[in-house]
Amino acid sequence: MPAWLAVLLSRLASVFRRRQLDEDFDQEVRAHLDLFVDENIRRGMTPDAARRAAVVRFGGVTQLAEQQRDQRGLPLVETAIQDLRYAARILRKSPAFTAVAVLTLALGIGATTGMFSVVHAVLLRPLPFAEPDRLVRIFEINPLKRWTRNSAAPANYVDWQKQSTVFTEIAAYNGVDDKGRSRFDLFVSGAGEPQRVRGLGVSANLFRVLGVAPSRGRLFRDEENLEGAPRTVIISHGLWQSLFGGDPAIVGKQVSLSGRSYEIVGVMPPEFAFPGRDVQVWLPPGYRPSVFVQLRRPHWLSVVARLRPGVTIEQARSEMNTIAARLEKTYPDTNTQMGVRLEWFHDSLAYDTSSALLILLSAVGVLFVIVCVNLANLQLGRAVSRSRELAIRQALGAGRGRIVRQLLTEGLVLSALGGALGLVVAFSARAALARYAPDVVPVFADVRLDRAVILFNLGLSVAAPILFALMPALGSARSDTLQDRSDSVSHKRSIRDLLVACEVALSIVLVVGAGLLVRSLLLLNRVDPGFNPSRVVAFNLLFPGARYGTDEKALHAIEEVERRLQSIPGVAAVGATSTLALRGFTYTSDATVEGRAADDYERELRHISVSPGYFRALGTRLVAGRWLDDLDRPPKPPVTLVNESLARKYFRGAGASGKRISFTKGYEKPEWLTIVGVVADVKQDGLNKPAEPESYVPLAQQTQNSTTFVVRGIDDPALLLGAVREQIRGVDKDLALTDATSLDGLVSDSLGDQKFRTSLLSGFALLALFLAALGVYGVLAFFVSQRTREIGVRLALGASPRRLFGMVVGQGMRAVVAGAAVGLGGAYAAGHAIDALLFGVKSADAPTYAAAAAILAVVAAAACALPAWKATRVDPLVALRTE
Numbered sequence: 001m002p003a004w005l006a007v008l009l010s011r012l013a014s015v016f017r018r019r020q021l022d023e024d025f026d027q028e029v030r031a032h033l034d035l036f037v038d039e040n041i042r043r044g045m046t047p048d049a050a051r052r053a054a055v056v057r058f059g060g061v062t063q064l065a066e067q068q069r070d071q072r073g074l075p076l077v078e079t080a081i082q083d084l085r086y087a088a089r090i091l092r093k094s095p096a097f098t099a100v101a102v103l104t105l106a107l108g109i110g111a112t113t114g115m116f117s118v119v120h121a122v123l124l125r126p127l128p129f130a131e132p133d134r135l136v137r138i139f140e141i142n143p144l145k146r147w148t149r150n151s152a153a154p155a156n157y158v159d160w161q162k163q164s165t166v167f168t169e170i171a172a173y174n175g176v177d178d179k180g181r182s183r184f185d186l187f188v189s190g191a192g193e194p195q196r197v198r199g200l201g202v203s204a205n206l207f208r209v210l211g212v213a214p215s216r217g218r219l220f221r222d223e224e225n226l227e228g229a230p231r232t233v234i235i236s237h238g239l240w241q242s243l244f245g246g247d248p249a250i251v252g253k254q255v256s257l258s259g260r261s262y263e264i265v266g267v268m269p270p271e272f273a274f275p276g277r278d279v280q281v282w283l284p285p286g287y288r289p290s291v292f293v294q295l296r297r298p299h300w301l302s303v304v305a306r307l308r309p310g311v312t313i314e315q316a317r318s319e320m321n322t323i324a325a326r327l328e329k330t331y332p333d334t335n336t337q338m339g340v341r342l343e344w345f346h347d348s349l350a351y352d353t354s355s356a357l358l359i360l361l362s363a364v365g366v367l368f369v370i371v372c373v374n375l376a377n378l379q380l381g382r383a384v385s386r387s388r389e390l391a392i393r394q395a396l397g398a399g400r401g402r403i404v405r406q407l408l409t410e411g412l413v414l415s416a417l418g419g420a421l422g423l424v425v426a427f428s429a430r431a432a433l434a435r436y437a438p439d440v441v442p443v444f445a446d447v448r449l450d451r452a453v454i455l456f457n458l459g460l461s462v463a464a465p466i467l468f469a470l471m472p473a474l475g476s477a478r479s480d481t482l483q484d485r486s487d488s489v490s491h492k493r494s495i496r497d498l499l500v501a502c503e504v505a506l507s508i509v510l511v512v513g514a515g516l517l518v519r520s521l522l523l524l525n526r527v528d529p530g531f532n533p534s535r536v537v538a539f540n541l542l543f544p545g546a547r548y549g550t551d552e553k554a555l556h557a558i559e560e561v562e563r564r565l566q567s568i569p570g571v572a573a574v575g576a577t578s579t580l581a582l583r584g585f586t587y588t589s590d591a592t593v594e595g596r597a598a599d600d601y602e603r604e605l606r607h608i609s610v611s612p613g614y615f616r617a618l619g620t621r622l623v624a625g626r627w628l629d630d631l632d633r634p635p636k637p638p639v640t641l642v643n644e645s646l647a648r649k650y651f652r653g654a655g656a657s658g659k660r661i662s663f664t665k666g667y668e669k670p671e672w673l674t675i676v677g678v679v680a681d682v683k684q685d686g687l688n689k690p691a692e693p694e695s696y697v698p699l700a701q702q703t704q705n706s707t708t709f710v711v712r713g714i715d716d717p718a719l720l721l722g723a724v725r726e727q728i729r730g731v732d733k734d735l736a737l738t739d740a741t742s743l744d745g746l747v748s749d750s751l752g753d754q755k756f757r758t759s760l761l762s763g764f765a766l767l768a769l770f771l772a773a774l775g776v777y778g779v780l781a782f783f784v785s786q787r788t789r790e791i792g793v794r795l796a797l798g799a800s801p802r803r804l805f806g807m808v809v810g811q812g813m814r815a816v817v818a819g820a821a822v823g824l825g826g827a828y829a830a831g832h833a834i835d836a837l838l839f840g841v842k843s844a845d846a847p848t849y850a851a852a853a854a855i856l857a858v859v860a861a862a863a864c865a866l867p868a869w870k871a872t873r874v875d876p877l878v879a880l881r882t883e
Helices: 003-016 018-042 047-058 061-072 075-093 095-124 154-163 206-210 237-244 289-294 313-330 345-349 354-385 387-395 400-436 451-468 470-476 486-525 551-566 614-618 644-651 717-731 743-750 752-786 788-796 801-837 846-872 876-881
Strands: 135-142 147-150 167-174 184-188 195-202 232-235 254-257 260-267 281-283 302-307 339-344 536-541 573-577 587-593 601-610 622-625 639-643 660-662 672-679 694-698 707-712 737-742
Touching (some): 135 313, 206 302, 354 486, 354 752, 354 801, 400 451, 400 470, 486 801, 486 846, 536 743, 551 573, 551 707, 551 717, 614 707, 622 644, 644 694, 737 743, 752 846
Antiparallel strands (some): 135 147, 167 302, 184 254, 232 281, 254 260, 536 737, 573 601, 639 694, 660 672
16 A cells, blocks of 8 residues: 555544544653653652653643644644634624525525526537437528528428438428427327327438437338328327326327327337427328429428538538539529528527527626625625634734635635525526426426536535635735724725625626616517407317318318307407417418519518408408408409508509419419408517518418417407317317417517516616615615714714715715716626617617616615714714724
């Protein structure tokens, strides 16, 4: 055994045998002293003189004992244990300070940990696939269509597969919205009302590309991609447990999905989720071969690929751009300026939320620093009351380093308690987020308090005392002596003023950010959605293809549902649509306007199928022409309504009614739709986005599945929905009503992300203001307590209370004004980061900055008022006796 290891093990063993070793050392010392005493007595000394001489000859017993302990044990560990015990005793003697400090730290550390848990889940935690850093997402881009991240056309996807050499495989899936949530509803038939499950259409090789295998059964086979193959399905672990009770013989069994029978061929592992946690079943597309070979419109495939080993994403971009240019030359009618965009797959999933999450994490980080600065102020104030204790310790030989270490240990104890309580706060925040803001976190992310989050919490708990305890500790050990503490007090006051200025500066950055988001949200709330949401409910119905496989059958069912809903007492209007307002997704096609040049057409113009009663139920204005009616169906010529945006763009204020538009560009005989009316713009993508040109065609001309019904009626939506369900059962007991909502709720939900960000940042700002006010109050209270005698003298010599009040307030406001000036400059410098989150207001909005400064001034003045008032109430005689 090496010598150093033997020494270390011996020292470790001595830590646990300390009492026995001390007793052995004491016995050895007594034996030596007795020998010296006996020797001195033999020399003729008296017993007392002999003992005194023996002690002198032997040396300081206490010093020798300390040296012996240092040599046999672990002095650093033992000293740390002593510091921890002393810190616990000191903090126990100040329960109010300890409680305030621990709770403040719990808020700061807990809020930061909670926000980090979301950021970690969305941006940092690797996706649960094999080698996720080799997965890329492929989008189509096209400046003519204003595409920057669009889905791919099937035929283009097939050509990428055939011509690319940089990927091991390329897979596709469809059926998700712009937030990665499945919009593919299926219904499991059985006893009672059908149960909805979320599905996803996937190419057979998707799971191979992801590098995952089922926990039971097998993956899809390539031939199952195409029409005519046996219908198969892979289910999630959660669905296997909830719907099938974890049946071990589930593989090979049949399940009825929306009226069609499928064979369950696999069950995915518990941790698998793709593309989000909401998807419960995966199905091969079952398309005709011609679809993938010929169809370059529309674009609806999400494409993911795996890079070959050693291939960089830049090399893949270069090859894919070459392929896109080749396809443009080959298919100029559909692929003009059609390019590609490659993103890391993880980045693509977090694309819409990453900026907002990083801004919120930065904001809560600022709050954490404010918490630490506030505690540093408290520590400095507390150090004054402990100045005599620290001075005595210095006089008894404690060095500056020893005192600093002791004070840092006290800070570490506070931070450890605050960090532990902060984990509870973070867990509660996670639960609240899942309950009250489920749409804020992308569906692929699983927010949990895992090892990385706990380590982050520990890191904050270690960093916090460095931020809030180191400066007070150095200041307290600087010059506290029994003879003169005036310089130290003055030094502490200067430090506290600096800390208050820092608090104010950081607080006003948060207040400005919150103010900008509040103004943005208020402006959004005043945006006209283009319809009247009062007393209206909406819900989806999917008509299973097994029973309603033709347009005629689906249309007959839709009209029967409308007829029955119209018969409900109190219902004023009923309508149906392929896409409800504010839901985002719409069908698009290239369109040509009659009378314009052959090559002058709108690429990807939106078109929505509606029933004649839709706009009346929605509460949308008719601007010109007429509404659609029940006679607008074959064999009559096809017609359409258009919105104001389309009328303005194509007809420049002239009447659009009577003009014609076609969605069949490239056909020898285009099918022209006659515009019979113009309706007001309805917000489709969100209140913060302008209305796009849209065409509304009758469902009788173009039937879509699934269908959203809109019912305007009685005041209580819950009662109305109950009656709606009864009527739907009368049409078909297997039809399931889903996504039921009031239109008021729809409008409110469309603002969910903005409300969440605004509420969270506003909460941070309010807490920061509160802490800044405490800091200002603490400094002034310290100022008054330290200058009580001076204030008494001033009052005794005739100073007016008003002047004293102004002096104290001025003392506090100096630091506030300095901090506010720095904070406003910092808010302006950082403002560009928040621009993407704003609507109708710029980050350099002067009224918001002025309002933030005014709020801070009021809060700071209120914090200054109480200490200033106390200063004017000082009794001169009592003040003069204090010294």
